[in-house]
Amino acid sequence: MEQSRPVLQVDVRRPQRADARRNFDALLAAARDAFASKGVGASLEDIARQAGVGIGTLYRNFPARQDLLNAVYFGEIEELCLAAEQAADLPPWEALTTWLHRFVGYAATKRAIWESLNREADSFKAAREAMYAAGAPLFERAQEAGEARNDVSFDDLLRMVSGLTAAGFVDQAQRDRVLTIALDGVRAR
Amino acid sequence: MEQSRPVLQVDVRRPQRADARRNFDALLAAARDAFASKGVGASLEDIARQAGVGIGTLYRNFPARQDLLNAVYFGEIEELCLAAEQAADLPPWEALTTWLHRFVGYAATKRAIWESLNREADSFKAAREAMYAAGAPLFERAQEAGEARNDVSFDDLLRMVSGLTAAGFVDQAQRDRVLTIALDGVRAR
DNA sequence: ACTATAGCGGAGGGATGCCTCCGCTATCAA
DNA sequence: TTGATAGCGGAGGCATCCCTCCGCTATAGT
Numbered sequence: 310m311e312q313s314r315p316v317l318q319v320d321v322r323r324p325q326r327a328d329a330r331r332n333f334d335a336l337l338a339a340a341r342d343a344f345a346s347k348g349v350g351a352s353l354e355d356i357a358r359q360a361g362v363g364i365g366t367l368y369r370n371f372p373a374r375q376d377l378l379n380a381v382y383f384g385e386i387e388e389l390c391l392a393a394e395q396a397a398d399l400p401p402w403e404a405l406t407t408w409l410h411r412f413v414g415y416a417a418t419k420r421a422i423w424e425s426l427n428r429e430a431d432s433f434k435a436a437r438e439a440m441y442a443a444g445a446p447l448f449e450r451a452q453e454a455g456e457a458r459n460d461v462s463f464d465d466l467l468r469m470v471s472g473l474t475a476a477g478f479v480d481q482a483q484r485d486r487v488l489t490i491a492l493d494g495v496r497a498r
Numbered sequence: 499m500e501q502s503r504p505v506l507q508v509d510v511r512r513p514q515r516a517d518a519r520r521n522f523d524a525l526l527a528a529a530r531d532a533f534a535s536k537g538v539g540a541s542l543e544d545i546a547r548q549a550g551v552g553i554g555t556l557y558r559n560f561p562a563r564q565d566l567l568n569a570v571y572f573g574e575i576e577e578l579c580l581a582a583e584q585a586a587d588l589p590p591w592e593a594l595t596t597w598l599h600r601f602v603g604y605a606a607t608k609r610a611i612w613e614s615l616n617r618e619a620d621s622f623k624a625a626r627e628a629m630y631a632a633g634a635p636l637f638e639r640a641q642e643a644g645e646a647r648n649d650v651s652f653d654d655l656l657r658m659v660s661g662l663t664a665a666g667f668v669d670q671a672q673r674d675r676v677l678t679i680a681l682d683g684v685r686a687r
Numbered sequence: 688a689c690t691a692t693a694g695c696g697g698a699g700g701g702a703t704g705c706c707t708c709c710g711c712t713a714t715c716a717a
Numbered sequence: 718t719t720g721a722t723a724g725c726g727g728a729g730g731c732a733t734c735c736c737t738c739c740g741c742t743a744t745a746g747t
Contacts (some may be wrong), residue, residue: 324693324694325693326693326694326743326744326745327743327744327745328693328694328695328743329693329694329695329744330742332695345722348537348539350537350539352734352735353734353735353736354734354735357696362695362696363695363696363697364696364697364735364736365694365695365696365697365736365737365738365739366694366695366696368735368736368737369694369695370737373632374735397617416514458679461679464668464672465672465676465679466671466674468665468666468667468676468730469662469665469676469679469680470662471665471666472662472663472664472665472676473658473661473662474661475661475664475665476657476658476660476661476664478655478657479653479659481729483653483654483657486654487657487658487661487689489683490647490650490654490658490680490683490684491679491680491683491685492683493681493682494679494680494681494682494684494685495679495683496683498687507745513715513723514723515714515715515723515724516713516714516715517713517714517723517724517725518714518723518724521724539704541703541704541705542704542705542706543703543704543705544704546726547721548726551725551726551729552707552725552726552727553706553726554706554707554709554725554726555725555726557705557706557707558724558725561706563705611739641719660735
């Protein structure tokens, strides 16, 4: 009824044979870059070329564009959920902000993917839930410690940070500075 | 040497003849919608069709895609600069936030255009400067009145708001709520 | 080493978009 | 009203992308 092992399961199976696995990974890496730099509309043929494989190989692994998009996207989410677990050791407010900064860092160049996924798909819902399950405890802990406002929802917070993620900044330093400012608005006074 | 009359001048001339002017305006309106809903990659042929004119007419008025993009974009900026003047009558903090909310409102659906303009073009620089010239005084006034933090730059602020502009929100209410939270981080304490 | 076969790659057909070109039409000054 | 002409529109050539299909090749178990 319910998958339990990995946080997400979007069965895009990694092939068995060594050469196939190599190609699969190369495609994923190339797609990650291409989507980040050229948006969701990036040419699949370019991606295959970049990965050093034929277009046929791309289609064998990812029959539809969306499958490739999903694979990249869910991979990112997976890593982020992991980061939340690791942050849990820190004190409440620090744990929250650490994770959020990481959220921005990872997603900064990946904004394009979000766009296409704003449409409601069921697998997308699962990802969102995993995301929330990972981050919400950090936020609630900060609230309980009296460090975060109680009249702000985790959904508000995540969307705010998503926005900052998408914005164009001069450099990483400005991005972090601005995130910190915005987070000050969330801090209890 | 220096244009002085309108805030911006990106000489995309509006045609003289009545029918031509009608078409020009229809194209601009159709482009505004198309770019907003489908991104900068929207099909020019669709835009022409939507405007009820031939593709040839589109190209006569806007020889390159970028020309159309510019026309739409600079139109928006123009309106925003106007809004800043109107907000100047309000008390400092209110004037600033009023304008910023308007900024979000106008730009909310237009995020796609920003993307393509993040590349450095000289005319883009002019737009950015106009934008800053319009909004910065509101911010400085709020700072002088002790209502806004002094360790935040107007550039930081605008980029923060731009980000929130781009984020996907459930509804306008959430967007405003989140903007208010983020602005709390800018408020002097 | 051998061989069954999983996996490969890229040619090519179909679709779509970009942009040019030119014969036709609506506008407006006289 | 009429004529000069600014402006129209869409056919069509070119480029690009998507995706399928199938003969070839590398892998891995024996």
